[in-house]
Amino acid sequence: xxxxxxxxxxxxxxxxxxxxxxxxxxxxxxxxxxxxxxxxxxxxxxxxxxxxxxxxxxxxxxxxxxxxxxxxxxxxxxxxxxxxxxxxxxxxxxxxxxxxxxxxxxxxxxxxxxxxxxxxxxxxxxxxxxxxxxxxxxxxxxxxxxxxxxxxxxxxxxxxxxxxxxxxxxxxxxxxxxxxxxxxxxxxxxxxxxxxxxxxxxxxxxxxxxxxxxxxxxxxxxxx
Amino acid sequence: xxxxxxxxxxxxxxxxxxxxxxxxxxxxxxxxxxxxxxxxxxxxxxxxxxxxxxxxxxxxxxxxxxxxxxxxxxxxxxxxxxxxxxxxxxxxxxxxxxxxxxxxxxxxxxxxxxxxxxxxxxxxxxxxxxxxxxxxxxxxxxxxxxxxxxxxxxxxxxxxxxxxxxxxxxxxxxxxxxxxxxxxxxxxxxxxxxxxxxxxxxxxxxxxxxxxxxxxxxxxxxxx
Numbered sequence: 160x161x162x163x164x165x166x167x168x169x170x171x172x173x174x175x176x177x178x179x180x181x182x183x184x185x186x187x188x189x190x191x192x193x194x195x196x197x198x199x200x201x202x203x204x205x206x207x208x209x210x211x212x213x214x215x216x217x218x219x220x221x222x223x224x225x226x227x228x229x230x231x232x233x234x235x236x237x238x239x240x241x242x243x244x245x246x247x248x249x250x251x252x253x254x255x256x257x258x259x260x261x262x263x264x265x266x267x268x269x270x271x272x273x274x275x276x277x278x279x280x281x282x283x284x285x286x287x288x289x290x291x292x293x294x295x296x297x298x299x300x301x302x303x304x305x306x307x308x309x310x311x312x313x314x315x316x317x318x319x320x321x322x323x324x325x326x327x328x329x330x331x332x333x334x335x336x337x338x339x340x341x342x343x344x345x346x347x348x349x350x351x352x353x354x355x356x357x358x359x360x361x362x363x364x365x366x367x368x369x370x371x372x373x374x375x376x377x378x379x380x381x382x383x
Numbered sequence: 384x385x386x387x388x389x390x391x392x393x394x395x396x397x398x399x400x401x402x403x404x405x406x407x408x409x410x411x412x413x414x415x416x417x418x419x420x421x422x423x424x425x426x427x428x429x430x431x432x433x434x435x436x437x438x439x440x441x442x443x444x445x446x447x448x449x450x451x452x453x454x455x456x457x458x459x460x461x462x463x464x465x466x467x468x469x470x471x472x473x474x475x476x477x478x479x480x481x482x483x484x485x486x487x488x489x490x491x492x493x494x495x496x497x498x499x500x501x502x503x504x505x506x507x508x509x510x511x512x513x514x515x516x517x518x519x520x521x522x523x524x525x526x527x528x529x530x531x532x533x534x535x536x537x538x539x540x541x542x543x544x545x546x547x548x549x550x551x552x553x554x555x556x557x558x559x560x561x562x563x564x565x566x567x568x569x570x571x572x573x574x575x576x577x578x579x580x581x582x583x584x585x586x587x588x589x590x591x592x593x594x595x596x597x598x599x600x601x602x603x604x605x606x607x
Binding site: 200252285 | 424425426452453454505506507509526529532535551553558
């Protein structure tokens with residue numbers, strides 16, 4: 160397995176995370192570097208989805224990934240194997256990333272030659288939603304086995320996400336998952352949220368997410 | 384649907400949660416009331432498992448359930464439909480329950496005629512593991528679609544749990560889940576953890592968990 164750099168990130172010493180996040184976003188804009196904050200429950204398929212997206216975007220975007228994890232480095236190793244630039248962020252037990260931690264991660268990644276950086280946040284539907292990381296957009300993965308009622312139970316997560324990727328659609332026949340109800344509940348929380356149904360395992364639907372990311376990244380650079 | 388009482392619980396004003404938890408546990412011991420803290424990721428099947436357990440324990444144990452949720456009350460309504468005593472705890476965005484919140488919930492449930500109370504904690508593998516709720520034992524549900532590597536990524540959760548219920552074993556053929564590796568990783572975190580493979584949907588394996596709970600509850604009353 161590839162060796163991956165591990166960085167121990169520390170919580171912000173700044174009281175005002177929102178201001179730090181705005182500052183980081185302004186700097187990213189100036190550089191034309193797009194940062195996506197990717198959130199989800201544990202085990203919903205963030206890393207597999209990212210691996211597929213990197214594959215689909217190869218040759219068109221230079222991608223870096225920051226893998227936030229409490230303790231392990233299995234995910235960063237999987238990403239590094241795709242050839243993308245990867246760094247592992249250890250949160251030391253913290254349940255989320257804030258803007259200062261994200262900045263430390265970015266500095267560790269030295270992203271000067273990248274177009275897109277994805278922050279794979281800690282697997283948690285509660286705390287990460289409360290902290291602006293400085294990302295341009297927020298996305299989350301909801302996997303079919305978790306159930307279509309999650310926007311009812313974790314309102315803030317769905318409220319702050321611009322994109323909801325519904326993963327593991329290959330196992331729909333084995334679960335009571337209603338895609339229409341899912342969309343209805345997601346839009347209750349955020350009427351503008353885009354929904355992408357995918358199967359990261361087979362690659363189904365991944366191209367649409369890749370296209371969206373390519374478009375987003377291009378716009379971000381243009382409006383610099 | 385049955386009407387369910389909803390209680391807004393507040394975070395502890397006490398600095399020392401551990402002391403509050405010890406105090407609560409001592410009071411529960413005096414009363415002979417067994418409290419189980421049940422944790423998991425979002426969508427792993429806590430409520431369905433509880434519904435099955437209540438069914439399996441009917442007539443032998445008087446059961447109460449505290450459903451902690453950030454905002455909804457769908458789970459408490461599902462539990463109340465089984466005939467068990469149920470109360471919904473709203474955490475107001477909080478990602479975990481502490482001992483003071485658990486105490487407020489217990490008081491709201493008026494558990495004097497109960498043998499067993501289950502606290503269904505907020506769906507989250509990070510924060511709930513950090514707070515002793517005052518429960519006699521901790522259990523967690525890991526569902527097959529989440530993957531067998533979760534003990535590597537969420538070490539504290541598996542360290543503090545006496546019991547790991549592996550749910551959704553009916554879909555094992557559709558996921559890369561290795562039960563032996565799962566057991567190995569769980570025991571890396573807690574060598575004494577008991578593992579119960581179940582399928583809450585079909586009821587498979589639930590009887591073994593019910594038997595364990597019956598035994599636990601009886602012992603707790605005896606050693607009063």
